[in-house]
Amino acid sequence: MSNEIGYTPQAEERPAVTVDVVIFSLFEGALRALLVKRKSPPFAGQWAIPGGFVHLNESLEDAAARKLAEETGVTDVYSEQLFTFGDIGRDPRTRVITVAYFALIPYTAIEHHPGKHESATEWFKFDAMPELAFDHAEIVDYAHQRLRYKLEYTAVGFQLLPDEFTLTQLQRAYEIVLNEPLDKRNFRRKILVADIIEETGAKTSEGEGRPAKLYRYRTDSVTEVKTRRLFP
Amino acid sequence: MSNEIGYTPQAEERPAVTVDVVIFSLFEGALRALLVKRKSPPFAGQWAIPGGFVHLNESLEDAAARKLAEETGVTDVYSEQLFTFGDIGRDPRTRVITVAYFALIPYTAIEHHPGKHESATEWFKFDAMPELAFDHAEIVDYAHQRLRYKLEYTAVGFQLLPDEFTLTQLQRAYEIVLNEPLDKRNFRRKILVADIIEETGAKTSEGEGRPAKLYRYRTDSVTEVKTRRLFP
DNA sequence: ACAAAAGTGTTGAGAGTACACCCATGC
DNA sequence: GCATGGGTGTACTCTCAACACTTTTGT
Numbered sequence: 001m002s003n004e005i006g007y008t009p010q011a012e013e014r015p016a017v018t019v020d021v022v023i024f025s026l027f028e029g030a031l032r033a034l035l036v037k038r039k040s041p042p043f044a045g046q047w048a049i050p051g052g053f054v055h056l057n058e059s060l061e062d063a064a065a066r067k068l069a070e071e072t073g074v075t076d077v078y079s080e081q082l083f084t085f086g087d088i089g090r091d092p093r094t095r096v097i098t099v100a101y102f103a104l105i106p107y108t109a110i111e112h113h114p115g116k117h118e119s120a121t122e123w124f125k126f127d128a129m130p131e132l133a134f135d136h137a138e139i140v141d142y143a144h145q146r147l148r149y150k151l152e153y154t155a156v157g158f159q160l161l162p163d164e165f166t167l168t169q170l171q172r173a174y175e176i177v178l179n180e181p182l183d184k185r186n187f188r189r190k191i192l193v194a195d196i197i198e199e200t201g202a203k204t205s206e207g208e209g210r211p212a213k214l215y216r217y218r219t220d221s222v223t224e225v226k227t228r229r230l231f232p
Numbered sequence: 233m234s235n236e237i238g239y240t241p242q243a244e245e246r247p248a249v250t251v252d253v254v255i256f257s258l259f260e261g262a263l264r265a266l267l268v269k270r271k272s273p274p275f276a277g278q279w280a281i282p283g284g285f286v287h288l289n290e291s292l293e294d295a296a297a298r299k300l301a302e303e304t305g306v307t308d309v310y311s312e313q314l315f316t317f318g319d320i321g322r323d324p325r326t327r328v329i330t331v332a333y334f335a336l337i338p339y340t341a342i343e344h345h346p347g348k349h350e351s352a353t354e355w356f357k358f359d360a361m362p363e364l365a366f367d368h369a370e371i372v373d374y375a376h377q378r379l380r381y382k383l384e385y386t387a388v389g390f391q392l393l394p395d396e397f398t399l400t401q402l403q404r405a406y407e408i409v410l411n412e413p414l415d416k417r418n419f420r421r422k423i424l425v426a427d428i429i430e431e432t433g434a435k436t437s438e439g440e441g442r443p444a445k446l447y448r449y450r451t452d453s454v455t456e457v458k459t460r461r462l463f464p
Numbered sequence: 465a466c467a468a469a470a471g472t473g474t475t476g477a478g479a480g481t482a483c484a485c486c487c488a489t490g491c
Numbered sequence: 492g493c494a495t496g497g498g499t500g501t502a503c504t505c506t507c508a509a510c511a512c513t514t515t516t517g518t
Contacts, residue, residue, distance in 0.1 A: 087292075088288075097292070099329075111409050187464045196264065445497085
């Protein structure tokens with residue numbers, strides 16, 4: 001019986017396992033995700049999130065990092081496991097279970113927006129997503145929801161910004177992801193009291209108006225801070 | 233090339249996929265998890281969390297529900313995907329990727345504490361866990377942490393209680409899972425103001441002292457309530 | 465001097481926390 | 492009548508949210 005403990009199923013009974021990565025970045029006033037255009041069936045010509053099969057000699061995190069590097073050229077960026085999608089019919093070829101990840105990369109780390117990889121890639125705003133292959137629309141929606149949620153309670157938002165940034169840039173980033181305007185004085189007080197950023201000592205030189213102080217994210221600060229709980 | 237989009241790997245390149253379920257219940261003053269004693273190698277004779285291979289014709293949720301029913305006899309209980317563990321050496325036989333779930337069952341739903349299934353099962357308190365097979369200690373720790381976290385911000389805690397309960401029972405459940413004493417008046421006010429439970433109209437008849445009002449969880453209430461956010 | 469963006473405090477409302485006594489029932 | 496657990500209110504503190512003007516720079 002295949003459900004008995006200790007039994008190893010033969011290879012032909014095994015599902016295929018892939019990783020898919022929702023890659024977020026923030027530039028030109030919008031939160032965007034990187035999509036690739038599929039060259040082969042099924043869904044040839046349709047957009048999909050980057051992904052591929054997990055090799056037997058790499059961990060899931062390694063597979064996700066490999067896909068990320070292949071599509072964007074970046075390494076050492078924030079990424080996190082999102083959810084595993086395994087419904088029976090999600091891939092018409094065969095049973096495929098996919099472990100979805102999401103990654104945050106600062107726009108300053110993106111080398112060439114047109115993909116240097118052979119496949120066509122493009123950054124899409126969330127309000128202008130094309131139709132997606134497989135169940136990737138569901139995966140992207142879930143990742144977007146999770147990003148907004150995480151941003152409210154943790155400090156991962158800084159992973160979308162360059163190493164040095166102004167408080168106005170930071171506030172804009174929050175406003176874009178949370179999709180609501182924020183009060184400047186309250187925002188600044190709250191961020192500064194949280195003690196997660198520090199001044200670099202430098203100021204912006206370009207741009208109009210009064211130069212702004214530059215800040216950096218304090219990596220020694222706790223990224224996940226406790227908020228007030230609901231229950232009980 | 234195996235990382236090319238559209239390529240389907242041959243069966244012998246595929247990892248095996250299992251589901252493992254951390255099953256929580258609350259009785260005799262402690263939060264407990266159900267473990268099964270392994271009969272076959274590897275780790276024969278050691279305790280492990282219930283799990284098994286995912287069939288090709290069932291979804292991940294179905295596989296988790298099947299395992300849960302096999303070990304406890306219960307169906308229709310709260311369960312949720314936890315995390316997918318896929319490190320290379322986690323199973324010495326072959327590459328095995330496991331999708332971990334956690335489930336909450338009320339003690340009133342447990343039929344016979346000694347497993348009716350052929351395998352030996354036992355409920356263990358968290359401060360008296362035996363050594364576990366594979367990376368199951370890590371999975372159990374992660375599930376425990378996630379349960380405490382979820383309990384503070386959502387109403388899933390009610391899934392550990394019978395359909396009707398008193399406020400004192402509810403407070404005890406929270407105190408056990410959160411591992412801290414709570415103020416009776418503040419607890420009651422907070423729970424009642426949240427508007428997630430309602431009186432059944434009945435009272436307890438057995439037990440010493442003044443009879444207590446019975447409450448039930450309002451299934452029409454929103455289970456995930458918004459708490460005050462940290463940023464910004 | 466003026467346009468453009470940076471920077472800065474106070475007040476009122478709501479929520480959280482700490483804390484002690486009376487009530488209903490069984491024996 | 493007493494032991495046992497159920498049930499109830501208030502005062503203080505702290506955090507959040509709303510809100511407008513001054514400062515620094517480039518042109």
